[in-house]
Amino acid sequence: xxxxxxxxxxxxxxxxASLELRCNYSYGATPxxxxxxxxPGQGLQLLLKYFSxxxxxxxxxxxxxxxxxxxxxxxxxxxSVHWSDAAEYFCAVGSDTGRRALTFGSGTRLQVQP
Amino acid sequence: xxxxxxxxxxxxTKRGQNVTFRCDPISEHNRLYWYxxxxxxxxxxxxxxxxxxxxxKSRLLSDRFSAERPKGSFSTLEIQRTEQGDSAMYLCASRTxxxxxxxxFFGEGSRLTVL
Numbered sequence: 024x025x026x027x028x029x030x031x032x033x034x035x036x037x038x039x040a041s042l043e044l045r046c047n048y049s050y051g052a053t054p055x056x057x058x059x060x061x062x063p064g065q066g067l068q069l070l071l072k073y074f075s076x077x078x079x080x081x082x083x084x085x086x087x088x089x090x091x092x093x094x095x096x097x098x099x100x101x102x103s104v105h106w107s108d109a110a111e112y113f114c115a116v117g118s119d120t121g122r123r124a125l126t127f128g129s130g131t132r133l134q135v136q137p
Numbered sequence: 138x139x140x141x142x143x144x145x146x147x148x149x150t151k152r153g154q155n156v157t158f159r160c161d162p163i164s165e166h167n168r169l170y171w172y173x174x175x176x177x178x179x180x181x182x183x184x185x186x187x188x189x190x191x192x193x194k195s196r197l198l199s200d201r202f203s204a205e206r207p208k209g210s211f212s213t214l215e216i217q218r219t220e221q222g223d224s225a226m227y228l229c230a231s232r233t234x235x236x237x238x239x240x241x242f243f244g245e246g247s248r249l250t251v252l
Contacts, residue, residue, distance in 0.1 A: 027179075029179075032177075057240065059243075064245070065245055066141070066228060066243035066244050066245040066246055067180070067228070067230075067241075067243040068243075069240045069241075069242075072240055113179050113180070115179075124170055124182040124185050124193065125182070125241060126182070127172075127179030127180045127181070128179050129177070129178050129179045130177075130178070130179050
Protein backbone atom coordinates (compact mmCIF):
# COMPACT_ATOMS: atom_id res chain seq x y z
CA UNK A 24 0.00 0.00 0.00
CA UNK A 25 1.20 3.47 -0.75
CA UNK A 26 1.79 5.95 2.06
CA UNK A 27 3.23 9.40 2.65
CA UNK A 28 5.02 10.70 5.72
CA UNK A 29 5.51 14.36 6.46
CA UNK A 30 7.69 14.35 9.58
CA UNK A 31 7.24 18.02 10.46
CA UNK A 32 3.81 18.93 11.78
CA UNK A 33 4.61 22.61 12.21
CA UNK A 34 7.44 24.81 10.91
CA UNK A 35 8.09 28.48 11.60
CA UNK A 36 10.44 30.51 9.43
CA UNK A 37 11.26 34.17 9.15
CA UNK A 38 10.16 36.08 6.09
CA UNK A 39 12.94 36.02 3.52
CA ALA A 40 14.49 32.84 4.91
CA SER A 41 14.75 29.63 2.92
CA LEU A 42 12.32 26.77 3.41
CA GLU A 43 12.44 23.01 3.07
CA LEU A 44 9.46 20.79 3.82
CA ARG A 45 10.14 17.09 4.02
CA CYS A 46 8.15 14.32 2.40
CA ASN A 47 8.88 10.59 2.36
CA TYR A 48 6.77 8.13 0.45
CA SER A 49 6.33 4.41 0.33
CA TYR A 50 5.35 2.89 -2.96
CA GLY A 51 6.44 -0.23 -4.81
CA ALA A 52 6.55 1.11 -8.34
CA THR A 53 7.29 4.44 -9.92
CA PRO A 54 5.38 7.03 -7.93
CA UNK A 55 3.66 10.11 -9.16
CA UNK A 56 4.31 12.81 -6.58
CA UNK A 57 2.51 16.04 -5.82
CA UNK A 58 2.67 18.98 -3.47
CA UNK A 59 -0.54 20.84 -2.65
CA UNK A 60 -1.09 23.94 -0.53
CA UNK A 61 -4.20 24.71 1.51
CA UNK A 62 -5.00 28.11 2.98
CA PRO A 63 -7.48 28.29 5.88
CA GLY A 64 -11.03 27.50 4.78
CA GLN A 65 -9.91 26.81 1.24
CA GLY A 66 -9.54 23.81 -1.00
CA LEU A 67 -6.20 22.42 -2.09
CA GLN A 68 -4.15 24.04 -4.83
CA LEU A 69 -1.48 22.17 -6.76
CA LEU A 70 2.03 23.60 -6.37
CA LEU A 71 3.93 21.09 -8.49
CA LYS A 72 4.07 17.49 -9.62
CA TYR A 73 6.60 14.86 -10.63
CA PHE A 74 5.91 12.04 -13.06
CA SER A 75 9.20 11.30 -14.77
CA UNK A 76 12.26 12.94 -16.27
CA UNK A 77 14.16 15.69 -14.53
CA UNK A 78 14.14 15.01 -10.81
CA UNK A 79 14.08 18.71 -9.96
CA UNK A 80 10.66 20.15 -10.73
CA UNK A 81 9.59 23.75 -10.66
CA UNK A 82 6.18 24.84 -9.51
CA UNK A 83 4.11 27.93 -8.97
CA UNK A 84 4.89 30.70 -6.48
CA UNK A 85 8.63 30.05 -6.67
CA UNK A 86 8.50 26.54 -5.19
CA UNK A 87 10.57 23.59 -6.36
CA UNK A 88 10.89 19.98 -5.29
CA UNK A 89 13.47 17.28 -5.83
CA UNK A 90 12.66 13.61 -6.29
CA UNK A 91 15.27 11.33 -4.75
CA UNK A 92 14.45 7.71 -5.45
CA UNK A 93 17.25 6.36 -3.24
CA UNK A 94 15.83 8.21 -0.25
CA UNK A 95 12.15 7.84 -1.20
CA UNK A 96 11.83 11.57 -0.72
CA UNK A 97 10.24 14.49 -2.48
CA UNK A 98 11.14 17.56 -0.44
CA UNK A 99 9.66 20.97 -1.20
CA UNK A 100 11.90 24.03 -1.20
CA UNK A 101 11.68 27.77 -1.60
CA UNK A 102 14.72 30.05 -1.46
CA SER A 103 12.93 33.03 0.11
CA VAL A 104 9.64 32.75 1.95
CA HIS A 105 6.96 35.44 1.79
CA TRP A 106 4.36 36.11 4.48
CA SER A 107 1.66 34.95 2.04
CA ASP A 108 3.20 31.46 2.00
CA ALA A 109 1.79 30.76 5.45
CA ALA A 110 -0.52 27.80 4.91
CA GLU A 111 -0.71 24.02 5.23
CA TYR A 112 1.29 21.97 2.76
CA PHE A 113 0.45 18.43 1.73
CA CYS A 114 2.56 15.90 -0.11
CA ALA A 115 0.70 13.22 -2.06
CA VAL A 116 1.55 10.09 -4.02
CA GLY A 117 -0.37 8.52 -6.88
CA SER A 118 0.14 5.57 -9.17
CA ASP A 119 -0.30 4.55 -12.75
CA THR A 120 -1.90 1.24 -11.97
CA GLY A 121 -4.59 0.05 -9.65
CA ARG A 122 -5.77 2.72 -7.25
CA ARG A 123 -6.45 5.94 -9.07
CA ALA A 124 -6.77 8.22 -6.09
CA LEU A 125 -3.98 10.18 -4.43
CA THR A 126 -2.75 9.32 -0.95
CA PHE A 127 -1.92 12.37 1.14
CA GLY A 128 0.43 12.96 4.03
CA SER A 129 -0.83 14.55 7.23
CA GLY A 130 0.51 17.95 6.25
CA THR A 131 2.97 20.55 7.51
CA ARG A 132 1.69 23.85 8.80
CA LEU A 133 3.97 26.74 7.87
CA GLN A 134 4.07 29.92 9.90
CA VAL A 135 6.01 32.93 8.64
CA GLN A 136 7.39 35.42 11.11
CA PRO A 137 7.87 39.05 10.03
CA UNK B 138 -13.42 29.78 -15.13
CA UNK B 139 -15.78 27.56 -13.20
CA UNK B 140 -13.80 25.36 -10.88
CA UNK B 141 -15.11 22.58 -8.70
CA UNK B 142 -18.12 23.81 -6.77
CA UNK B 143 -19.36 22.32 -3.50
CA UNK B 144 -22.58 23.02 -1.59
CA UNK B 145 -23.33 23.74 1.12
CA UNK B 146 -20.05 25.14 2.36
CA UNK B 147 -21.00 24.53 5.97
CA UNK B 148 -23.63 22.29 7.51
CA UNK B 149 -24.47 22.02 11.20
CA THR B 150 -26.73 19.14 12.15
CA LYS B 151 -27.81 17.15 15.13
CA ARG B 152 -26.69 13.61 15.67
CA GLY B 153 -28.95 11.15 13.90
CA GLN B 154 -29.97 13.47 11.09
CA ASN B 155 -29.21 12.87 7.43
CA VAL B 156 -27.13 15.29 5.39
CA THR B 157 -26.35 15.55 1.69
CA PHE B 158 -23.50 17.36 -0.01
CA ARG B 159 -23.33 18.23 -3.66
CA CYS B 160 -20.30 18.55 -5.92
CA ASP B 161 -20.25 20.07 -9.38
CA PRO B 162 -16.95 19.16 -11.06
CA ILE B 163 -15.20 21.00 -13.84
CA SER B 164 -17.40 20.33 -16.84
CA GLU B 165 -14.98 18.36 -19.02
CA HIS B 166 -13.71 16.20 -16.17
CA ASN B 167 -15.04 12.67 -16.19
CA ARG B 168 -13.35 11.55 -12.96
CA LEU B 169 -14.66 12.66 -9.61
CA TYR B 170 -13.35 11.95 -6.12
CA TRP B 171 -14.60 12.46 -2.58
CA TYR B 172 -12.18 12.91 0.29
CA UNK B 173 -12.65 13.53 3.99
CA UNK B 174 -10.34 15.77 5.98
CA UNK B 175 -10.35 16.02 9.76
CA UNK B 176 -8.56 18.67 11.77
CA UNK B 177 -4.80 18.38 11.56
CA UNK B 178 -4.91 15.58 9.02
CA UNK B 179 -4.49 15.24 5.30
CA UNK B 180 -7.38 14.35 3.02
CA UNK B 181 -8.44 10.70 3.16
CA UNK B 182 -9.89 9.04 0.09
CA UNK B 183 -13.54 8.01 0.28
CA UNK B 184 -14.72 7.12 -3.20
CA UNK B 185 -14.10 7.61 -6.90
CA UNK B 186 -16.29 7.87 -10.01
CA UNK B 187 -15.43 7.55 -13.65
CA UNK B 188 -18.39 9.06 -15.45
CA UNK B 189 -21.41 7.64 -13.62
CA UNK B 190 -19.68 4.46 -12.46
CA UNK B 191 -18.47 4.27 -8.87
CA UNK B 192 -15.22 2.35 -9.34
CA UNK B 193 -13.69 2.38 -5.91
CA LYS B 194 -14.79 2.84 -2.31
CA SER B 195 -12.60 3.19 0.74
CA ARG B 196 -13.13 1.16 3.88
CA LEU B 197 -13.80 4.55 5.48
CA LEU B 198 -17.08 4.67 3.59
CA SER B 199 -19.38 2.91 6.05
CA ASP B 200 -22.89 1.72 5.23
CA ARG B 201 -24.23 5.09 6.37
CA PHE B 202 -22.45 6.82 3.52
CA SER B 203 -23.63 6.72 -0.06
CA ALA B 204 -22.39 8.58 -3.09
CA GLU B 205 -23.93 8.93 -6.50
CA ARG B 206 -23.14 10.52 -9.81
CA PRO B 207 -26.31 9.78 -11.76
CA LYS B 208 -25.54 11.35 -15.11
CA GLY B 209 -21.80 11.51 -14.91
CA SER B 210 -21.87 15.19 -14.07
CA PHE B 211 -22.58 16.38 -10.52
CA SER B 212 -22.25 14.06 -7.54
CA THR B 213 -23.90 13.81 -4.16
CA LEU B 214 -22.56 12.40 -0.92
CA GLU B 215 -25.20 11.46 1.63
CA ILE B 216 -24.54 10.59 5.24
CA GLN B 217 -27.38 8.91 7.09
CA ARG B 218 -27.84 8.90 10.86
CA THR B 219 -24.91 11.24 11.38
CA GLU B 220 -22.56 10.69 14.31
CA GLN B 221 -20.22 13.15 15.98
CA GLY B 222 -17.30 11.33 14.44
CA ASP B 223 -18.58 12.34 11.01
CA SER B 224 -17.65 15.96 11.72
CA ALA B 225 -15.07 16.82 9.09
CA MET B 226 -14.44 18.70 5.88
CA TYR B 227 -15.69 16.79 2.85
CA LEU B 228 -13.67 17.61 -0.23
CA CYS B 229 -14.59 16.92 -3.82
CA ALA B 230 -12.04 16.81 -6.61
CA SER B 231 -12.16 16.16 -10.33
CA ARG B 232 -9.77 15.54 -13.18
CA THR B 233 -9.70 14.60 -16.81
CA UNK B 234 -9.50 11.01 -17.90
CA UNK B 235 -6.35 11.54 -19.96
CA UNK B 236 -3.94 8.98 -18.57
CA UNK B 237 -3.45 8.56 -14.86
CA UNK B 238 -1.14 11.47 -14.30
CA UNK B 239 -3.54 14.36 -14.26
CA UNK B 240 -3.72 16.58 -11.25
CA UNK B 241 -6.78 16.69 -9.05
CA PHE B 242 -8.67 19.97 -8.92
CA PHE B 243 -10.29 20.46 -5.53
CA GLY B 244 -13.36 22.34 -4.46
CA GLU B 245 -13.36 24.45 -1.31
CA GLY B 246 -15.06 21.72 0.66
CA SER B 247 -18.20 21.24 2.71
CA ARG B 248 -17.64 21.41 6.44
CA LEU B 249 -19.91 19.19 8.53
CA THR B 250 -20.44 19.79 12.23
CA VAL B 251 -22.48 17.16 14.07
CA LEU B 252 -23.74 18.29 17.47
